[in-house]
Each structure stands twice: as structure tokens, then as C-alpha cells.
Amino acid sequence: xxxxxxxxxxxxxxxxQFVRLFLFLSLAFASSIFLHELGHHLFGVPSVLGLAExxxxxxxxxxxxxxxxxxxxxxxxxNLLLTYLGLLxxxxxxxxxATHKLWWHVGVANAFLTLSAAVVNLIVDLASGxxxxxxxxVSTLMGLNVFLLPAVFSLLSFFPLRTFLKEFAAVRAKYxxxxxxxxxxxxxxxxxxxxxxxxxxxx
Numbered sequence: 001x002x003x004x005x006x007x008x009x010x011x012x013x014x015x016x017q018f019v020r021l022f023l024f025l026s027l028a029f030a031s032s033i034f035l036h037e038l039g040h041h042l043f044g045v046p047s048v049l050g051l052a053e054x055x056x057x058x059x060x061x062x063x064x065x066x067x068x069x070x071x072x073x074x075x076x077x078x079n080l081l082l083t084y085l086g087l088l089x090x091x092x093x094x095x096x097x098a099t100h101k102l103w104w105h106v107g108v109a110n111a112f113l114t115l116s117a118a119v120v121n122l123i124v125d126l127a128s129g130x131x132x133x134x135x136x137x138v139s140t141l142m143g144l145n146v147f148l149l150p151a152v153f154s155l156l157s158f159f160p161l162r163t164f165l166k167e168f169a170a171v172r173a174k175y176x177x178x179x180x181x182x183x184x185x186x187x188x189x190x191x192x193x194x195x196x197x198x199x200x201x202x203x
Contacts, residue, residue, distance in 0.1 A: 030192055044071015087160045
């Protein structure tokens with residue numbers, strides 16, 4: 001059995017450890033995805049909020065261009081802010097404190113979300129010729145190079161993510177943990193989208 005805080009080189013074994021990590025990460029990812037969309041909703045143009053998507057009610061125009069820029073970057077900015085809040089809480093709490101693990105889950109989920117959105121979505125969008133990524137849209141609206149903001153957000157999220165993964169032996173383990181991280185990311189996003197489409201949840 002692997003416990004958080006063990007020396008590096010240990011292995012994450014046993015289905016319960018994997019399932020527990022997966023479930024906590026899924027909850028952290030789902031909450032972070034919703035807060036990302038809430039950021040768009042609160043700071044952007046008038047919109048309807050779903051669990052995993054924000055639906056603008058008005059088109060982008062010259063009159064609301066500034067609001068659209070702020071609202072679009074607000075989503076990734078919320079995740080980046082939560083990354084550093086998680087890092088701060090993680091560093092300031094003792095391993096014996098229950099909130100220590102909570103801060104880790106918050107931080108690692110948001111760091112991974114920010115990095116994956118900046119890198120993976122950029123690659124997909126460039127390959128498909130679309131411009132659906134938040135940071136790309138902001139770059140386009142501001143007349144910036146399409147790689148600039150993804151690069152900035154990638155760097156700002158990469159170093160906290162590396163810290164989280166280095167600090168926790170269970171996540172550095174050879175088997176299971178990285179798979180749990182990726183699986184929770186895909187599962188939480190897919191589940192929220194499915195619930196949105198099945199029940200037409202709008203806030």
C-alpha cells in the first residue's frame with residue numbers, strides 16, 4: 001500500500017488506491033471545469049451557463065469586444081488562480097492536516113486542466129484549422145500571435161504541476177497514478193457534457 005509522502009520509487013498498487021485517487025481527482029476536475037465556465041459567464045458577454053459549457057446570448061461586436069476578451073480569458077485565469085491557491089495551501093499545510101491532500105487535488109487538477117487546454121487544444125485546433133480554444137480566441141481578438149497566450153499559460157501551469165507530481169510519491173509511482181489523472185480528466189469532462197446534453201442543464 002502506498003501512502004502520500006512516502007519516498008520516491010514506491011509503486012501505487014491495489015485497486016482501492018487507484019479508485020480512490022480517480023474519484024477524488026474526478027471530483028476536483030468536475031468542479032474546476034464548472035468554475036472555468038462560471039468565469040466565462042460572470043465576466044463575459046450575457047450567457048447561459050451549463051455544467052461544461054457556456055452559451056453566449058449575443059454575438060461579438062466592436063461594442064462588446066473588451067467584455068468578450070475579459071470573459072474568454074476568465075475561464076483559463078480561474079483555473080490558473082486555483083492552481084496557485086492549491087500550491088499555496090499545499091505548501092502551507094502539514095502532511096498531517098486533512099486539507100493538505102485537498103489542496104493537492106485542487107492544485108493538480110487545475111494545473112493539468114490549464115496545461116492540457118493550452119497545449120492539447122492548440123494542437124487539435126491547428127491541425128483542424130479551427131480556433132475554438134479560449135486562449136486562441138483571445139489572441140485573435142487582441143491581434144496577438146496565436147502561440148503567445150498558450151505558451152504563457154503553459155509555462156505558468158507546468159511548474160506548479162511538476163511540483164505537485166514531485167511532492168507526492170503516490171502520483172510519481174510507476175503504475176496507476178498518471179493513468180488515474182488522465183482517466184479522471186477525461187471522465188469528468190465527458191460526464192459533465194453528457195449530463196448537459198441529456199438533461200439540458202442550464203443555469
